[in-house]
Amino acid sequence: MTELSQLYHKDYTAWARRNAELLRAGQFGDLDIENLLEELSDMSKSEQRELENRLTILLAHLLKWEYQFQYLSDKWIEFDGRSWRSTIIEQRDRIHQRLRKSPGLKSLLTATVIEAYVDAVELASDETGLSADRFPSQCPYDEAQLLDKQFYPEPRK
The missing domain is CATH 1.20.58 (Methane Monooxygenase Hydroxylase; Chain G, domain 1)
Incomplete structure (x- = not known):
């Protein structure tokens, strides 16, 4: 489990903010894809x-x-x-x-x-x-x- 994936379970707001920063920076390989997909599906x-x-x-x-x-x-x-x-x-x-x-x-x-x-x-x-x-x-x-x-x-x- 990655650090970002762990953050998802500990501090959702910080996790979301960090993923947004990674997206803006084009650092797609560092994204928490599994939890992002889950969130998009839930939305x-x-x-x-x-x-x-x-x-x-x-x-x-x-x-x-x-x-x-x-x-x-x-x-x-x-x-x-x-x-x-x-x-x-x-x-x-x-x-x-x-x-x-x-x-x-x-x-x-x-x-x-x-x-x-x-x-x-x-x-x-x-x-x-x-x-x-x-x-x-x-x-x-x-x-x-x-x-x-x-x-x-x-x-x-």
Whole structure:
């Protein structure tokens, strides 16, 4: 184990700073390649996890909007879905920011929506008390709808 590799386990900040210095100096042979690769891989995974989390919340709220909004607004005159709308707006904004800052995530969007939808159904079911079977087995919204700030599904009666 090299001195730089040991530093990775003892002082991450110093390790990162030293690797940056080596990169700037063009001293590629002295880099801690193994741990650098691990860190780069983790960064990508972390960005995808954040996208998936944002999509899960967005999808769950769109499902609640479609499948429970009418019921709640009929039951409580004052219910207008304002908090759901706020959450939908925030999640869309955060997703747009993430895709703008990391355009490579766009190529993972379809697969990430599929993964997030499973968790979104469970979340929507837990939050509404509706059976998970009540929701479609596959995501009923396409990517354009998910990212469209004007899109809200028609509430079901």
